[in-house]
Amino acid sequence: MKPPTEGFVFAVSGAAYVPLAIRAAESLRRHHPNHPIDLFCDQPVTADIFAQVIPLRNSWFRPKFEAMQRSRFDRTILLDADVLCIAPMDDVFAVLERFDLAAAHEPRRNSAVATTHLGTPLPAAFPQLNTGVLAFRKDPRVRALAESVVNTLEKSGLDRDQPVFRACVYESDLRLWVLPDEYNFMTIELLEAYTEQFAAPRLLHLPRLHRHVEAGDRARQMRQVKTIVGPAVYQQIDALLAADRTLGGDGAKVKALLRRGLPGFGRALSWGIRKRLQQWFNRD
Incomplete structure (x- = not known):
């Protein structure tokens, strides 16, 4: 059987993050029934949602860059565990037919982390990319980029990867495409101002999903989008999805909250x- 050319990948270290990855993968499966989903992990995982569970060679706080180097797919969408997929996003694979790497900008571009530089400051017009959603081709230059990020992180002692990733991408010759925010939607409050003129989110990236891990209370996991964002925003998302012409919607009027x-x-x-x-x- 010919191996799949496209697939999704998660990478987590630590037992507390496995439930997040499973929940994220389940949300992904609802909109991508035919794409394989792999997990790189340092824990034993038997969840059927994953086509393969690949043991990490290096258990550390940023396993995603090992997954970038080792993904079996020709075109990969690598996701953080604190995401929920609410609409199809497989069109990102089509982008990878022309580009080597695709990611969305970090939305909080004036934060202390986002304005951290390695060495010579980079132009503000080339801001950090949020590494919660990374799409890439299988290419030696992509593997070299991931290796460079790991090496630089280890030498710098930084506990955040995005300043390093920004610098490494800037110095690379990879063909980069910047994804629209709806493929890595982080600022939920913005939805209160959205009307039918705005594209609906495909993927919600919600760091608040980590709270049960930080509190050491796995029972406090939030599983439903409605519980996480609240009923009003949940209804707004539903209306936006129904109106989104790029998702087969009807363009019906949606009033801002x-x-x-x-x-x-x-x-x-x-x-x-x-x-x-x-x-x-x-x-x-």
Whole structure:
């Protein structure tokens, strides 16, 4: 049998993160029934959701870069465990027919981590890429990039990979494509302002899913999107998905949450008052 050319990969170290990877893989399977999903891990895992469980050679805090070097697929989408897939995203594989690497920008570009530099500061116009979603081709240059990130991380002593990844990509000759935010959607609050003019998220990347790990309480895992984002935002996501023309939607009008009900009225009234005051103070 010919080996699959496209597939998804997770990479986690530590037993506490295995349930997150399983939950993320289950959400992925609902929208990608035919793509294999592999797991790189330092723990024994027997979950049927994974086509293969590959033991890590090096158990450390960033196993994703080992997975980049060892993925069996010609085209791979590598995901963090704190994600939930809510719509198909296999079109990213098509991007890899023309590009070597694809990722979305880090949304919090003014954070202390995002403004950390290695050596000479890089242009702000080339910000960090969020490494929670990485798509790449099987290519010696991609493997070399991952190896360079690992080596630089070990030498630098940094506990975050994105400053290092940014510098290594900047110095590489890889063909990079920057994915739209909807393929790595992190700022859930923005959805309150979304209408049908905006593309719906495909993948929610939610660091809050780590809280049960940090608290040492596996019973506090949040499994449902509705529980995580709240009923109002959940309904907004549903409406956006139904309206998204790129997902076969009908383009139906979706009203922004910010404009709904008494909270929306209060915001509009406050905005109107501020505008009138500005006009009054700025008059000749």
